[in-house]
Amino acid sequence: MSRKPIVIIGSGLAGYAVVREFRKFDVKTPVLILSADHGGFYTKPMLSNALATGKTPASLLTSSAERMADQMNAMIRPYSRVITIDPSNKNLFLQNGEKLNYDQLVLALGANQIHLPLEGDGIEEILSVNDLDDYRRFRDALATKKEIAILGTGLIGCEFANDLAVAGYHVHVIDISAQPLGRLLPQAGGIFLQRRLEATGVVFHMDTTTQRVERAGESLQLALSNGEIIKADIFLTAVGLAPRIALAKAAGIEVNRGIVVNQSLRTSYEDVYALGDCAEVDGRVLPFVMPIMHAARALAATLTNKPTPARYPAMPVLVKTPACPTVISPPNPGAKGKWQIEETQDGVKALFQDEENKLLGFALLGVAAKEKNLLATRLPLVME
Numbered sequence: 191m192s193r194k195p196i197v198i199i200g201s202g203l204a205g206y207a208v209v210r211e212f213r214k215f216d217v218k219t220p221v222l223i224l225s226a227d228h229g230g231f232y233t234k235p236m237l238s239n240a241l242a243t244g245k246t247p248a249s250l251l252t253s254s255a256e257r258m259a260d261q262m263n264a265m266i267r268p269y270s271r272v273i274t275i276d277p278s279n280k281n282l283f284l285q286n287g288e289k290l291n292y293d294q295l296v297l298a299l300g301a302n303q304i305h306l307p308l309e310g311d312g313i314e315e316i317l318s319v320n321d322l323d324d325y326r327r328f329r330d331a332l333a334t335k336k337e338i339a340i341l342g343t344g345l346i347g348c349e350f351a352n353d354l355a356v357a358g359y360h361v362h363v364i365d366i367s368a369q370p371l372g373r374l375l376p377q378a379g380g381i382f383l384q385r386r387l388e389a390t391g392v393v394f395h396m397d398t399t400t401q402r403v404e405r406a407g408e409s410l411q412l413a414l415s416n417g418e419i420i421k422a423d424i425f426l427t428a429v430g431l432a433p434r435i436a437l438a439k440a441a442g443i444e445v446n447r448g449i450v451v452n453q454s455l456r457t458s459y460e461d462v463y464a465l466g467d468c469a470e471v472d473g474r475v476l477p478f479v480m481p482i483m484h485a486a487r488a489l490a491a492t493l494t495n496k497p498t499p500a501r502y503p504a505m506p507v508l509v510k511t512p513a514c515p516t517v518i519s520p521p522n523p524g525a526k527g528k529w530q531i532e533e534t535q536d537g538v539k540a541l542f543q544d545e546e547n548k549l550l551g552f553a554l555l556g557v558a559a560k561e562k563n564l565l566a567t568r569l570p571l572v573m574e
């Protein structure tokens with residue numbers, strides 16, 4: 191490779207989306223993708239409804255790294271973890287000691303699952319699912335087990351609970367908040383979702399948390415802070431994500447909750463960009479697919495010397511709980527307004543509106559989820 195390449199660190203949805211978009215503008219500039227994992231392509235959101243859709247870890251992987259390299263006319267190096275970035279000299283160092291040079295660098299590093307500090311001799315057995323390799327381990331464990339406990343009733347916890355319960359597993363969910371999706375739904379919505387998931391067999395333990403995880407023969411025993419004891423074969427945690435910022439921070443690149451980038455996805459260093467779950471774009475960390483797609487399109491243009499700020503329309507999130515169709519478009523942080531709630535036996539329509547009845551966000555559950563498209567057109571842009 192004589193010309194210095196554009197280097198992308200990360201082969202998740204963000205890394206691949208930016209290369210795919212870049213190749214629409216430029217087929218010649220060398221592109222190198224470095225990945226700490228296998229480098230194959232899979233759609234991460236499908237992990238939490240794979241049982242219902244009949245997918246296995248093998249069938250979720252839709253393209254190997256070699257095939258992606260061919261399709262994208264890019265070099266891909268799987269199992270090549272970057273351990274240091276030297277942005278002043280435009281160098282990278284891999285775990286094997288190799289030094290690489292870049293022309294422009296894109297950080298698409300993703301996020302880590304947060305692990306709560308739990309106690310007990312069973313903590314080594316705790317699982318979480320944040321990528322395909324995690325999911326393979328989880329599915330292997332499921333093959334011989336039946337009782338599953340999930341810590342966290344956010345999006346991922348609720349989706350796994352629904353998927354597992356419908357597939358015949360006995361599912362307990364535990365959360366410190368009073369209702370599922372506590373940070374995203376008004377109370378009526380949370381209660382509705384809980385009732386629908388309970389109807390599939392999910393058992394809720396709310397307003398409490400797990401304190402100890404002990405081995406009990408082949409199973410685990412969870413001691414909750416409210417005094418309850420739950421027996422489980424598998425204990426899955428899904429309590430949230432933390433953007434991967436360590437590599438950037440050590441390189442002197444500005445970080446906050448995520449790697450800080452402006453609306454053009456540029457970090458505090460010239461020629462270093464970030465997008466996806468690792469990035470904090472103009473103050474927002476949005477670990478979802480749609481922001482990645484919008485950011486990738488803008489960044490691809492910027493990488494070809496056409497500086498283009500990312501613009502985010504309203505991007506409602508579909509929660510993959512078939513027992514309770516749910517669509518959420520949370521109001522922007524700090525937005526002033528109130529929830530207006532219409533509740534029936536079949537659904538909840540919650541609209542977050544300001545004093546002039548301008549729609550700033552919504553949560554639609556059950557039959558109300560059908561109103562998503564119409565209501566989404568009334569939402570303000572997330573980032574202009």
Ligand SMILES: Cc1cc2nc3c(=O)[nH]c(=O)nc-3n(C[C@H](O)[C@H](O)[C@H](O)COP(=O)(O)OP(=O)(O)OC[C@H]3O[C@@H](n4cnc5c(N)ncnc54)[C@H](O)[C@@H]3O)c2cc1C
Pocket residue numbers: 199200201202203204205224225226227234235236237238270271272273298299300301319320321346434437465466467468476477478479480482507508509510
């Ligand atoms: C179970 C689950 C269900 C979800 N469902 C939805 C949904 O329904 N809708 C939705 O919008 N979003 C959903 N999401 C979120 C969505 O999947 C993520 O926002 C998206 O996949 C993140 O992509 P990414 O490329 O930023 O990160 P990742 O996919 O995590 O990719 C990060 C990449 O960086 C690599 N990497 C990290 N550090 C290094 C290093 N030092 N050197 C080299 N490589 C490195 C990793 O190996 C990996 O290839 C879900 C997430 C999960 C876990």
